[in-house]
């Protein structure tokens with residue numbers, strides 16, 4: 001093997017540009033589906049978890065306990081086990097267990113309860129009195145959810161989504177390795193199996209940059225939305 | 229305007245027993261009146277006030293506001309009835325992510341008002357409380373007194389017949405307290421809104437109330453008349469509250 005110089009690494013990486021771009025698109029696809037599921041399934045689930053707590057609008061101890069237990073159950077699975085054991089379900093849903101869309105199934109499974117807990121936690125920070133004021137004005141439960149809960153917690157929700165996105169960028173690398181593709185998969189295939197350390201380092205640097213960008217955007221958005 | 233008939237409210241104690249926060253209380257407030265609820269801490273003032281808009285549901289008795297028994301209404305009917313009962317809080321309870329104008333608009337959005345009507349009414353209400361120049365500010369940028377003015381404008385916006393105020397001045401300094409009380413008196417005089425105000429200070433009763441109920445351990449001990457700032461009371465409780473002032 002030739003010694004790696006900065007120039008050779010750069011040349012090597014630029015030659016791989018189409019493949020890297022493909023990997024970025026795969027990662028983006030896995031993440032979008034997983035985050036979409038988190039937002040549209042995990043979000044409402046988090047709101048339900050919050051509203052059924054003792055003292056809240058739809059307080060129901062039993063329902064809340066069962067739902068909370070179920071959420072914990074899914075969350076307690078190590079991601080790699082979820083990934084492997086959901087194979088049959090993935091095949092039914094997407095018709096295959098390979099590719100970014102298939103990998104998005106276990107990602108979604110993990111992301112939904114994770115985000116639900118983040119949402120529940122964030123909503124708890126809203127002062128009870130503010131919700132009560134809306135009740136006293138005759139707001140319906142739906143109005144309270146959309147106009148009070150989500151709007152008052154919006155900065156915290158954006159921060160939660162940022163945390164989720166970054167965690168799942170790393171989960172997507174794991175999912176990628178077992179057939180999902182993406183940046184992490186590329187790093188392993190070239191860097192680990194073919195001993196092309198420059199590719200591995202290049203991909204890790206790429207992930208570092210992506211994480212920094214996501215965090216930066218998340219912080220900016222959250223602080224702009226926060227008027228407290 | 230408001231009739232509480234033999235209302236009762238009990239809470240579960242941590243030890244599993246029951247605690248009567250309000251026991252078999254009846255009270256009538258006339259239209260256009262400023263009515264005070266006074267008593268020491270834990271007397272049940274807030275609970276009694278919150279029974280009037282059913283934030284607390286009574287375990288027994290009737291709550292009649294504007295001729296309607298609120299305890300008999302369905303969820304949707306109760307929400308509609310509540311739009312006719314404004315509420316002002318000690319901790320203001322404004323929406324932090326909405327501007328002053330958007331806070332005042334909130335109850336109108338809930339009641340389904342049209343955009344243009346909301347805009348006009350919000351401007352009117354901000355004018356009434358003297359906050360026209362703060363319309364675009366967020367609550368975090370306001371003083372306590374200004375926040376409470378927003379709270380009052382918000383309560384007033386849907387043209388309610390009744391406003392309930394739970395210690396609206398307890399978080400404010402004496403000077404601001406006076407200006408907030410004047411604001412409430414002004415609203416009562418100009419629009420004939422019935423106001424029920426909870427306080428633990430006889431000074432508040434003296435300065436704006438027409439009548440007041442003295443509460444102790446979940447019961448009304450005495451209903452007192454206030455005339456020209458003079459309190460006409462007999463009970464020992466009234467005397468001790470007067471001394472505390």
Ligand SMILES: Nc1ncnc2c1ncn2[C@@H]1O[C@H](COP(=O)(O)OP(=O)(O)OP(=O)(O)O)[C@@H](O)[C@H]1O
Pocket residue numbers: 239240248249267268269270271272273274275276428
């Ligand atoms: N949700 C609740 N659960 C249990 N106990 C309650 C609840 N709300 C009020 N209480 C109890 O009922 C009693 C009356 O409370 P309330 O808040 O009406 O008193 P208050 O006269 O408004 O007192 P303060 O001046 O301190 O506000 C208190 O002993 C309080 O601990």
Ligand SMILES: [Mg+2]
Pocket residue numbers: 273274275
């Ligand atoms: Mg109180």
